[in-house]
Amino acid sequence: MVPALIGMFWGAPLIARELEAGTHRLVWNQSVTRRRWLLVKLLVVGVGSMTAAGVASLLLTWAASPVDAVADARFSTIVFGARNVAPFAYAAFAFVFSAVVGLLTRRTVPAMAMTVLAILVIQFAVPNLVRPHLMPPLTVDRAMTEDAINEARALGSITNGATVRGITVREAWVTGVSDLRTRDGRTLDSRTFNDCLSTPDDPAVPATGRFGAAARCLGDLDLHVEITYQPHRRYWPFQFLESGLYLLAAGLLTLLGLWRIQPRIT
Structure with missing residues (x-):
C-alpha cells in the first residue's frame, strides 16, 4: 500500500493543488521555466518517496526474513512487491504517475482517487500478466x-x-x-x-x-501435464527487470508531463 499512499498524498496534490489555487502563475512568471519547475519538483519529492518506500521495504525484508525462508514464496504477488529493491521503483512510478495525472486533470481529489485505483490495479495486474514473461520460462512434463x-x-x-x-x-x-x-x-x-x-x-x-x-x-x-516455471535462482534478475520496467514507465510519464506543461499558442 505504500506506493499507492505516496501517490495519493505526495504525488496527486503536487501540481494539481498549485493549479487549483492559481499559485502556479506566480512561479511561471519568474525566470524559472515551466519544465525546470516541474522537473525539480518531480526529482526532489520523487527521491523522497523512493527513500521512504525503500527504507520500509528493507526493514520489512530484514524483519520477515525468517518467515520468508520457511514460506518460500518469494515470487508471490504480495511478497515480491514488498521486499528488497522493487519497492524503490514502485514508489517512483506511483509518485510520477499521480503527479502527471494531477497535471492533466488539474484537480486534486479526482487525481487522488484515480491514482489509488490505477496503482492498485497495476500492482496486481503486473505480477499476473507481465512478470511471468519477463524471462522465458522453463518447461517440464510431469506424470500425473x-x-x-x-x-x-x-x-x-x-x-x-x-x-x-x-x-x-x-x-x-x-x-x-x-x-x-x-x-x-x-x-x-x-x-x-x-x-x-x-x-x-x-x-x-x-x-x-x-x-x-x-x-x-x-x-x-x-496422464501428464506440462508445467511452466521460473526457478528461484532468477529472483534477483526478476527484481531488477521489474524495477527497470517501472522506472522506464516513470521516465516516460515524466516526458509526458514536461511536454504537457509547455505553453501553447491558441
Missing part, C-alpha cells in the same frame, strides 16, 4: 500418477475442464499448468474426467489421499 494428483490443491474448474491446480516444482515459481493430457498429447475429454471425479470408493480397497478414488481413477489413465 495417483500420488502426484493427491499432491495438487484442486481438481477441475468452473468450466468442467480436465484441469489440476496447485502443482508445485521444487525451488521454483510455477507460472502455468496445462490441462491433463493423455499419452498421445491430447487433452483429456471432460466426460472421462468427470466420470473419474464421481467414481465411488471401493470398500474392498479404500483409496487414500486428498482426492481418494478420483485420484486413483485418473492415475490409471497414464
Whole structure:
C-alpha cells in the first residue's frame, strides 16, 4: 500500500493543488521555466518517496526474513512487491504517475482517487500478466500418477475442464499448468474426467489421499501435464527487470508531463 499512499498524498496534490489555487502563475512568471519547475519538483519529492518506500521495504525484508525462508514464496504477488529493491521503483512510478495525472486533470481529489485505483490495479495486474514473461520460462512434463494428483490443491474448474491446480516444482515459481493430457498429447475429454471425479470408493480397497478414488481413477489413465516455471535462482534478475520496467514507465510519464506543461499558442 505504500506506493499507492505516496501517490495519493505526495504525488496527486503536487501540481494539481498549485493549479487549483492559481499559485502556479506566480512561479511561471519568474525566470524559472515551466519544465525546470516541474522537473525539480518531480526529482526532489520523487527521491523522497523512493527513500521512504525503500527504507520500509528493507526493514520489512530484514524483519520477515525468517518467515520468508520457511514460506518460500518469494515470487508471490504480495511478497515480491514488498521486499528488497522493487519497492524503490514502485514508489517512483506511483509518485510520477499521480503527479502527471494531477497535471492533466488539474484537480486534486479526482487525481487522488484515480491514482489509488490505477496503482492498485497495476500492482496486481503486473505480477499476473507481465512478470511471468519477463524471462522465458522453463518447461517440464510431469506424470500425473495417483500420488502426484493427491499432491495438487484442486481438481477441475468452473468450466468442467480436465484441469489440476496447485502443482508445485521444487525451488521454483510455477507460472502455468496445462490441462491433463493423455499419452498421445491430447487433452483429456471432460466426460472421462468427470466420470473419474464421481467414481465411488471401493470398500474392498479404500483409496487414500486428498482426492481418494478420483485420484486413483485418473492415475490409471497414464496422464501428464506440462508445467511452466521460473526457478528461484532468477529472483534477483526478476527484481531488477521489474524495477527497470517501472522506472522506464516513470521516465516516460515524466516526458509526458514536461511536454504537457509547455505553453501553447491558441
